[in-house]
Amino acid sequence: KNFIFFVGSRLKYKNFNLLLNTFHLSKKLRNDFNIVCFGGGAFTENEKKLFDELNIMDKLFHFEGNDDLLSYLYTKAKLFVFPSQYEGFGIPLLEAMSIGCPVLASNTSIFKEICKDGAHYFNNNDANDLCEKLEQLLYSETNLLLKIDLALNISKIYNWKKCANETYKVYSK
Numbered sequence: 001k002n003f004i005f006f007v008g009s010r011l012k013y014k015n016f017n018l019l020l021n022t023f024h025l026s027k028k029l030r031n032d033f034n035i036v037c038f039g040g041g042a043f044t045e046n047e048k049k050l051f052d053e054l055n056i057m058d059k060l061f062h063f064e065g066n067d068d069l070l071s072y073l074y075t076k077a078k079l080f081v082f083p084s085q086y087e088g089f090g091i092p093l094l095e096a097m098s099i100g101c102p103v104l105a106s107n108t109s110i111f112k113e114i115c116k117d118g119a120h121y122f123n124n125n126d127a128n129d130l131c132e133k134l135e136q137l138l139y140s141e142t143n144l145l146l147k148i149d150l151a152l153n154i155s156k157i158y159n160w161k162k163c164a165n166e167t168y169k170v171y172s173k
Helices: 016-025 027-032 045-053 067-076 090-101 109-116 127-138 141-145 150-155 160-173
Strands: 003-007 034-038 060-063 080-081 103-106 120-122
Touching: 003 016, 003 027, 003 067, 003 090, 016 034, 016 045, 016 090, 027 127, 034 067, 045 109, 045 127, 067 090, 080 090, 080 127, 090 103, 090 109, 090 150, 103 109, 120 127, 127 141
Parallel strands: 003 034, 003 080, 034 060, 080 103, 103 120
Antiparallel strands: none
8 A cells, every 4th residue: 555654763853743643634645545654663552542542553554674674665655754843964854865755844944955845845843734735745646756856866965975074074174
């Protein structure tokens, strides 16, 4: 089944609950999609309780694993969603972009700086806007794939060799 992808910790500032509540509000999304999570540890009892309260328990799946599994899930995801309120950087955004997985992220300054126009954005902490953007993207292949090539090019700006060289330059000073 088609799925929305979420990667990493599900701590409060990551806004995972915003994604869950938004997903619950849209009958279309619940009927047509699952949510797959990677990393961040197994679902907690509190999370399972919330899934049950929202009646979406059968729509959520969790995986842990290596980079091969993570890459595979990015390639199979219909959309990677990153609803975090703030981050120091946001490596999952670049991972998704570099693999050609469409990205929907909260409209924060760091995400706009990293992804530029290679991602789709929703208003931070706004469930209605998130729901609207999810439906716009997931039900329009044209909208969904609109930024893939740009995202791939932007992701090439960031690489570990360049990071190491620039870090070395800073420490050399």
